Amino acid sequence: MVVNPLLFIHVPKTAGTSFRFGASTYFGDGSICLDYGPGSKHTSDIVKAWMGDNPDLWVFFQKMKYKNVKMLAGHSNSVRYLPIFGLENTVTILRDPIQRLVSEYKHYSRHNGYKDSFKSFYRKSSFTNRQLKIFRRFSWPLFGFVGLTERYDESLQLLNNKYGIEIPYLTMNLGREDLKGKYDIPQDQLDETCIRNAREIDLYDKAVSQFEWRVSLFKNGMKFVAGLLSGQAKEHILGCAIPEQSDDAVVLRVKVDGAYKGEVLANEYRADLRANGAGRxxxxxxxxxxxxxxxxxxxxxxxxxxxxxxxxxPWVIRGED
Known part of the structure; x- marks a missing residue:
């Protein structure tokens, strides 16, 4: 059961509108607060009032809870709300980078009057590695839930189970009927877009792997852990691991070149993660x-x-800088 409101980071063209309308259907009218930028007609009045030129996150959060808001949804600017919502209550949906790119191009052509070619569109820096840019400064692996557009139905079931809610499956604002269907792209354009968006493809591949683990663990009645190796500092590799259904520190097993080297306990203090509402x-x-x-x-x-x-x-150990 959701106790605190959810923060939905809406990546464009990932079935986010369908999710938002489904959430509104479940929670009720007026239960969803929107922040799509100060110039957007969709942005809620409460956001404009308290998150404008002189934002006050704390007062905004109290006003939102007073109004019984159950979810705040918005595009990339919504990551600024992490300190009050917390990582555990933050959710998003990711999509195959190239398919998402084609979908966004078609959206711009239909609704924004874009007249140039797809090649001209994907060569613009503003449309390259879009999902990566949204989460560049934030550890998406530590979010409460990361779903996949291509497996939207399954993602919704897992999310509903995790938070004890029943958001219905809806399809809104879609450029095509089948979320699982793929756009055909000429091979030369596919090759080029893959090169240009290589870092985002790597992010997506990691998200798919974690999603597969979430599915497998759920089917076997086991606990999912949100965690990552975050960096190497001199003679140590740093990381974090957040248990999803427990307050116990996560025990991690370490191997080097395939050989077991011992275990480590994820119980060290991380001020940056506490500031963003990490568990424990x-x-x-x-x-x-x-x-x-x-x-x-x-x-x-x-x-x-x-x-x-x-x-x-796995992490390849580098030498000292």
């Missing part, structure tokens, strides 16, 4: 001593109980 008061971090391993060695980090790998695992 921010005591979800860990560090792995790699002083005894050679440059180029491959380190793997997985949840000891289930074998679920963290995002960015």
């Amino acid at each position: 008061g921010g005591f979800v971090g860990f560090s792995i001593d790699i002083s005894g391993f050679a440059k180029g060695a491959i380190l793997e980090c997985e949840v000891a109980e289930t074998g679920q790998p963290l995002v960015n695992s």
